[in-house]
Amino acid sequence: MASFLSLPAVSPRPIPSAFSIRRPFFQTPPTFHFKNHRFAVNCSYAEAGVSDDFKSATIDVVADVKSERIVVLGGNGFVGSAICKAAVSKGIEVISLSRSGRPNFADSWVDQVTWISGDVFYVNWDEVLVGATAVVSTLGGFGSEEQMRRINGEANVVAVNAAKEFGIPKFILISVHDYNLPSFALSSGYFTGKRKAESEVLSKYPNSGIVLRPAFIYGKRRVDGFEIPLDLVGEPAERILRAIENFTKPLSSLPASDLLLAPPISVDDVALGVINGVIDDEFFGIFTIDQIKEAAEKVRVGV
Numbered sequence: 001m002a003s004f005l006s007l008p009a010v011s012p013r014p015i016p017s018a019f020s021i022r023r024p025f026f027q028t029p030p031t032f033h034f035k036n037h038r039f040a041v042n043c044s045y046a047e048a049g050v051s052d053d054f055k056s057a058t059i060d061v062v063a064d065v066k067s068e069r070i071v072v073l074g075g076n077g078f079v080g081s082a083i084c085k086a087a088v089s090k091g092i093e094v095i096s097l098s099r100s101g102r103p104n105f106a107d108s109w110v111d112q113v114t115w116i117s118g119d120v121f122y123v124n125w126d127e128v129l130v131g132a133t134a135v136v137s138t139l140g141g142f143g144s145e146e147q148m149r150r151i152n153g154e155a156n157v158v159a160v161n162a163a164k165e166f167g168i169p170k171f172i173l174i175s176v177h178d179y180n181l182p183s184f185a186l187s188s189g190y191f192t193g194k195r196k197a198e199s200e201v202l203s204k205y206p207n208s209g210i211v212l213r214p215a216f217i218y219g220k221r222r223v224d225g226f227e228i229p230l231d232l233v234g235e236p237a238e239r240i241l242r243a244i245e246n247f248t249k250p251l252s253s254l255p256a257s258d259l260l261l262a263p264p265i266s267v268d269d270v271a272l273g274v275i276n277g278v279i280d281d282e283f284f285g286i287f288t289i290d291q292i293k294e295a296a297e298k299v300r301v302g303v
Contacts, residue, residue, distance in 0.1 A: 068278055069093040069131050071168075073120060073159055074138040075113065076103040078221045079174055079267055083136055086271035088112045090299075092278065097128055105222060120155050125162045134170035134278050135163040137197075145189035152193025157200045164204045170284075171208075172277050173201045174270065177215040177289060179258040198286070210277040211286045212270065215258070219267030234264040265289055272296035 075096025101117030201209040218234020241263040276295040
């Protein structure tokens with residue numbers, strides 16, 4: 001509480017409110033800058049019952065708002081669409097780049113995404129990356145060894161370098177758990193491509209690059225107009241494996257043990273894990289299945 005010294009030579013006057021400001025004190029309303037936020041506050045002191053000696057003053061508080069705008073590569077796929085949906089629900093602007101463009105199903109969130117049809121090898125990045133604060137890549141797939149190295153590795157490398165060249169602050173890659181496989185099994189085009197992409201992300205973005213390594217991802221997957229309920233298998237399997245994980249931990253050192261013991265993860269958890277990476281600047285590096293779930297929970301409960 002403010003204290004006042006009485007001066008006997010001065011006739012008593014009404015003591016102004018602690019928030020009162022005489023006009024001569026501020027010839028121009030002050031401006032304050034705060035990082036990552038923009039807002040204005042107008043304070044009228046005349047309405048607070050202050051005497052006419054203290055005219056109303058206005059204080060404008062102005063700062064920059066950090067507006068998130070993400071580009072999701074493969075945004076109309078199983079994982080990509082879940083990320084787009086989660087981002088829209090959090091008020092994040094979303095641009096999706098995929099070869100097939102806009103998905104053919106109708107959900108309310110779909111209309112809130114900017115859908116671009118294109119191939120990462122040939123796209124005009126000027127049209128895609130302008131104003132973006134993060135790029136999220138869900139690119140990946142199976143096929144011949146050459147095809148897997150190209151889509152899992154080279155396509156992501158091209159995207160990482162484009163994002164870096166355009167000054168995008170963050171890059172988030174959806175990779176894959178290694179399932180504790182022996183080295184000869186990890187030499188396939190699928191895993192070598194993913195690890196090449198991971199290396200590029202962590203090299204170009206050492207303090208803001210994010211690599212998520214989920215195991216089997218379950219949820220309702222749309223294929224050619226049909227919905228495949230992967231959650232009917234994945235969700236019970238996750239519950240069972242987590243319930244018995246204290247008993248199965250001694251087996252985790254066995255080669256390829258995680259093919260059976262790595263708990264599946266829901267596509268919603270992966271999507272929310274991505275959102276946590278977008279909004280949390282302290283979140284970077286490689287994240288395991290459990291760490292992805294922890295990150296998702298932070299977003300879910302609003303931490």
